[in-house]
Each structure stands twice: as structure tokens, then as C-alpha cells.
Amino acid sequence: MTQPFRTASFYESAVWPGVTAELQEGDRIVVSSPMQLRTLSSAVHLGGLAASDTVVNWKVPIPYECEDPGADAGNRLQGWGYDPGKTICLMTAAKLTHLSVAEEEGDCFKLVCFTTSGTSNGARAGLPRETFSAYAPGTINTVLLIDGQMTEAAMVNAVIQAAEAKAAALQDLSIVDPDNGRIATGTTTDAIVIGVSGQGYGNSVHAYAGAATTIGNAIGRLVYATVYEASRTQHEK
Secondary structure, three states, rough: OOOOOHHOOOEOOOOOOOOEEEEEOOOOOEEEEEEEEEEEOOOEEOOOEEEEEEEEEOOOOOOOOOOOOOHHHHHHHHOOOOOOEEEEEEEEEEHHOOEEEEEEEEEEEEEEEEEEOOOEEEEEEEEOOOOOOEEEOOOEEEEEEEEOOOOOHHHHHHHHHHHHHHHHHHHHHHEEEEOOOOEEEEOOOOOOEEEOOOOOOOOOOOOOOOOOOHHHHHHHHHHHHHEEEEEEHOOOO
């Protein structure tokens, strides 16, 4: 677990050669894979199931109000020199310099997890609240890259593990929903990207990724660690 951008602007994975993250011009983090990945995400641009080798985490100006954030993100990507048809874009208002990274090699997998976090708009799921369409300061964005083979069902399992781990980290940090004072389970604008290489390790395919599986347990631990670190340090310089 580390926060590389507090002292530098480039990070390269130790367990998955070619996976990198770069802080560019202070307003975006670019996560790159050496190969095209099968992705499942809630990204504002190229979300859902897609194929991509690049994820951009863009720090939007505040206040940010746009009738079509997806189109705006696509235009920004093109302006930065990225192919909008192959590049995922997330939006955040969190400190990019406080990105937290964790990685692990395990049972027929390699994992690299990147998280940025701002929790001023912390929210507890399951309770009534005021709803809105504009982006607010905050957002927990997680990009989880997986070298290995997974079924689509296991990718959904990975999203579940990540959400549960995020909620656990916020609980342990006593971060609350300002609307009701209850422990937050996330923020109002969180996003996640799961990217899977789909290769290597012979015929070993992860059919599941629940908490009792080797890969699911590792996903939970890495997401917990990065959410915890990025959230804990968000108010530090």
C-alpha cells in the first residue's frame, strides 16, 4: 500500500509489468495496462461491459454541472490525445495526489488496485435522502486490474467485494453521512472499474470471487486498504 503521487508523478506495478499510473497536469490520473482488458464499470464514459487498456480519473472543476457528462468526458479524452472509443473516464473532486495503490500476486491472479477518495458527500445506502443530478465534491473511485481469467459472474462478485470492503473501511474510519449522522457506506458519486486480462495461468478460470475465495478475499483486502488510506489522508497536504 502506497501513495506514490505525494512525492512523484509516475507509478509502475511491481507484480504486473507494464501496468502504470501517471498524474498528468494535476487534473487527471491515467492508469494504463500493457494489454486490452475486459472491463465492467460504472464509469461516466465507456461504462458497463467494454474493452479498454486505459482508464482516466479526471478531477473536475467544482462546481461541475453538465447536461451530458459522458459526452463532456469523451471530448476531454479526445483533447488529451486518447481514443474515446477505447478509454474509460471517471470523474472525481478528490485529491489525486492522495491516490492509494495496493497490489498482490496470488492463486492464479495478479491484482493492482488504485483508489482516490473524498468523503465530504458521504452517504449511507438504504436511507431516504435528497437526490440530485449534479456532481458534488467527493467521490470514491476504485480501479481494480486483474491479470488472470474470470467469468463475468466472478467480475460481478468482484464489484460486490469491493463495495463491501469500501463500506467496511468507512465504518472503521467513522466517516458519517452528514444528512443523518449515520456511518456512511460510500459517497453519492462513487465509481468502480474492474479490468480483467483474461489470459495466463493455463485453464484456471475464476468462476467466483466471493469473500471465501482466494481472489475475492484478496480483492476485499486491497480495496479496503486503499479506501482506508486514501480516505484517512484526504485532509493532509
